[in-house]
Amino acid sequence: MLTRFEALLNDYFQSKKLQILGLPSVSYWAEQLHLSANYFGDLVRKETGKTAQDFIQATVIELAKEKVFDSRKSLSEIAYEMGFKYPQHFTRLFKQHVGRTPVEYRSLN
Structure with missing residues (x-):
């Protein structure tokens, strides 16, 4: 189930869904996998040691770390591209x- 979730998560981030739908919630992923949010959260925690929300955020941050090094884009553009409504968030x-x-982080490169 976790492998399927990771595949769906990667597909979500590679598509334009981030810009259209924003950051995905735990309940969104549970629904996509036809599970209750609580059961889904328990599965993710059991397999990763992280809450489902923390796992999703960690995935978002890994992708963001790559994008931050693209100096052709402002950080605000990257934030919106990553599905954030506000760059401050x-x-x-x-x-x-x-x-x-x-x-x-960008200045490290």
């Missing part, structure tokens, strides 16, 4: 997971 989540702001 992107910056806050990025700093929580990476320990640096996107600007600081």
